[in-house]
Amino acid sequence: MVPVRSMVDVSRRSEPRRERRIEDGRVFQMRAVALAMLATATTVSCPVLADTKEPESVRLVFETESPSAGRGTQACPSQAEFFAAVRTYTSRWSANVDEGRAEKTIRVRLSVRGRETVGTLVVADATGTLSERTLVGPTCTGVARAMAIMVGVAIEPPGDQPSGPAPSPDEPSPSPSTRTVPPKGTTEPPSPPDAAAPDPPRSADRAVELDVRFDALAFDVRFESSTAVIGGALPGVAASVNLLFAVADGPRWLRGLRPSIGFGVRQSFPKERALRGGSVDFLWTAGNVRACPHTFDVAGIVHLTPCVETNIGILGASAEGYADAQHTSVAWLDVGGSMSVAVSLSQRVFLSSTVLVTGPLLRRPFVLASGATAAEVPSVGVLGGLGIGVRL
Secondary structure (H helix, E strand, C coil): CCCEEECCCCCCCCCCCCCCCCCCHHHHHHHHHHHHHHHHHCCCCCCCCCCCCCCCCEEEEEEEECCCCCCCCCCCCCHHHHHHHHHCCCCCCECCCCCCCCCEEEEEEEEEECCEEEEEEEEEECCCCEEEEEEEECCHHHHHHHHHHHHHHHHCCHHHCCCCCCCCCCCCCCCCCCCCCCCCCCCCCCCCCCCCCCCCCCCHHHCCCCEEEEEEEEEEEEEEEECCCCCCCEEEEEEEEEEEEEEEECCCCCCCCCCEEEEEEEEECCEEEEECCEEEEEEEEEEEEEEECCCEEECCCEEEEEEEEEEEEEEEEEEECCCCCCEEEEEEEEEEEEEEEEEECCCCEEEEEEEEEEEECCCCCEEECCCCEEECCCCCEEEEEEEEEEEC
């Protein structure tokens, strides 16, 4: 009788026209405020934007235009979110005023074009006079914030803001030329700090919330072969599902990242090892988890994704041709790094390939009762695969 037994425990794309490239969200918002202030100040060239008289009714319309959902698609705020942003600056408007009764109509349109967003502000009065402003920014949320500021200034210019209370006639006003001279031989005490001077306002962009949104779902099947299991080529099949995300807003160094996480299963075909007096069949089954920080695009059709992967499963062996042949299995665990390449055949279908360099953490040799070694797990191995997938 020559049973198989284990010796030791398991060890082991941009548009051609760019009106302006804004790299910093704070600078972008400051420029939007400056543009809005300029628009309200030019009463001759832009009478619609500069009208400081409160209208009887102001109608606000919000529209968005973006391509169908897919990888890299920017997320824009909803109408309710944009209206709430405008209300933080002014409430002298309504979204329910009939177009024929509105004394002033303000229309905001956000258009996502590849890697940038174009915001358009059109203001029309009851006589049909139009005034239009356009902004271009890297993210839809950033452009929407700037457009909300411009809408607030257009509806309620700074000149309409109530000023502070005028000084009472009984209160003497300080004379800038009057100065008290200390007696000779004494030192003038330092002036106390102005307690009434407020601290400079902090920019709202200093504390930027990370906005990670679900982008797409991808599924693929592959034919694979691995040298990391029993020291030779072990062919098999694999299937995986990948959840793709996009960082819509957040710190500057995180904007534009497209992380993903994948789950899959790998199943090898039976692999026979012929030995004197019989043979041993090996079968490997493992679940797969991988985390990928970013996907790089090349020419718009090739997508490179570096990942960290782990495989957890079982490696089994069955002896045949021996008296009292037995079956045994051991736990499997490996960790490694991979590079996945997807080549788009259409908007949804793609060719997939992967290369994984991994090291088994649980290594147990398979030996026969006679002492002959049936297989050993290598310290490092390579897995490669090729298949086809679809984006949902």
